[in-house]
Amino acid sequence: MSGGLSHVSFAVKDAEKTAAAFANVFGVAEVPKSMDFKDIKWGPSFPGRTMSVKRAGMTINGVSFEILQPLAPNDSPWDDFLKATGGEGLHHLGISVPDVAAARDYLVSKGGVQTQQFEQGGKMFAAYVDMHKAGLPITFEVTPIAPPAAK
Numbered sequence: 001m002s003g004g005l006s007h008v009s010f011a012v013k014d015a016e017k018t019a020a021a022f023a024n025v026f027g028v029a030e031v032p033k034s035m036d037f038k039d040i041k042w043g044p045s046f047p048g049r050t051m052s053v054k055r056a057g058m059t060i061n062g063v064s065f066e067i068l069q070p071l072a073p074n075d076s077p078w079d080d081f082l083k084a085t086g087g088e089g090l091h092h093l094g095i096s097v098p099d100v101a102a103a104r105d106y107l108v109s110k111g112g113v114q115t116q117q118f119e120q121g122g123k124m125f126a127a128y129v130d131m132h133k134a135g136l137p138i139t140f141e142v143t144p145i146a147p148p149a150a151k
Helices: 015-026 077-085 100-109
Strands: 004-011 035-041 050-060 063-070 089-097 113-120 123-130 139-144
Touching (some): 004 077, 004 139, 015 063, 035 113, 100 123, 100 139
Parallel strands (some): 089 139
Antiparallel strands (some): 035 050, 050 063
């Protein structure tokens, strides 16, 4: 599987408070506004499930940070994480790959367990794969490599 680090993501109880703390610690002058994403479908492997999240993001020293706050109990992987761990923390590492489905299949073949799938326009856009059963204490989110910016 080839790819590169896309982002580092945290599950938190208060996205705006955590974003402000990141900004303070790393000297970011302007805290980006958070955005709410509601009723996101988990994908065909999870029929009928939807999730909602408040997302704050910022790039610090070339690293993209994603701060995710579940908006409703029992409806998201981020709420599941907060309950399972008893607190906030690193939720996943985002990996940009040329082929999301192939990367997901590869991680599953190595013992990972797909826990979510996100779609755009009826096509898989990203997937979470929990690698704990494979001996790695992390969940990866495989995402497509962004196309080059237009000049």
